[in-house]
Amino acid sequence: MEKSYSLLAANHLNLLDDLNKKNLNFSSVHVDLTDNYFCETLGISILTLEQLAFTELYDIDVHLLVENPTYVLKRINNLKLRSFTFHCETITAKDFNDLTFKKTKKGIALLPETNLGLLDKYLESADSVLFLCITPSLLPNNSKIDAVNRVKEFQNLFPNYQGQLTIDGGIEESQFEDLAALGVHNIVLGKKYFDNFIK
Numbered sequence: 214m215e216k217s218y219s220l221l222a223a224n225h226l227n228l229l230d231d232l233n234k235k236n237l238n239f240s241s242v243h244v245d246l247t248d249n250y251f252c253e254t255l256g257i258s259i260l261t262l263e264q265l266a267f268t269e270l271y272d273i274d275v276h277l278l279v280e281n282p283t284y285v286l287k288r289i290n291n292l293k294l295r296s297f298t299f300h301c302e303t304i305t306a307k308d309f310n311d312l313t314f315k316k317t318k319k320g321i322a323l324l325p326e327t328n329l330g331l332l333d334k335y336l337e338s339a340d341s342v343l344f345l346c347i348t349p350s351l352l353p354n355n356s357k358i359d360a361v362n363r364v365k366e367f368q369n370l371f372p373n374y375q376g377q378l379t380i381d382g383g384i385e386e387s388q389f390e391d392l393a394a395l396g397v398h399n400i401v402l403g404k405k406y407f408d409n410f411i412k
Contacts, residue, residue, distance in 0.1 A: 214393040214400060215240040217274060217379075220257050220265075222403030228261070232271065235407045241272040241295055243381070243401045245349075248279040251303055252324070252349040259288065266292040274298065274399075276322065276381070278349060283308065290314075298322050298343050298379075306334035320379070324348070325358045329367050340376050341398070342367065347382030357383035361391045368395070 218239040224231035232242065242265070247256035256278065266273055272295040279285050282299050298320035299309055312319060320341035321332060325348055332342065344364065347357040360380045367378075377398035384392075384400055392400060 214389065214397060217241045217243040217399055217401045218407055219243045219245070219401050219403045221245055222407070236271070238407060241274050243274050243276060245276045245278055246285060247349065251280045251300070252278045254349040262289065263292060266294060269293055276343065279303065296320055296341065298341070300324070301331050301335055302327060309335050310338045329370055332371070336371060336374055336376070341379055342374070342376060343379040343381055345381050346384070360384055361388055361395065364392065364395045364397060
């Protein structure tokens, strides 16, 4: 099971140094692009994403937590990125399924309170599904759902889905084994986990 470092949790005063110190412990960097409209938080600057992508040092997964993802995509579509993850709450199934990329993977995500059944028409072209298990907020909060139960519910609804599964937010190390057993491919982790590897 891969581990992805959430850039929101990194040391933004010395970003590359922070990533380089921890890079043996993660497989990719997870970048949340937000607009404070779709979800109540401000994420990573698009300039930071562009500058990091230009270094080509890390595989980057971009999570589009924005009201108009196809508009944002016009600016970042040509960057060297591993994946784009869209939210089913902000893009129609038709628009999502019509999107094609040469090398970048395409994923679909949903907020913790969104019914999993909404994913039905997106899965035919989704390389991955991201389960956001914590409610994004400008202020710290403990509002989260159980990742293991969320994945089990999804697999009961869509037993034939063959794409990758990603868990983002509120994950405890005690859940790692259960998530791996369920076939989760990637977990997004932050400061609490990766700071353990700074010497």
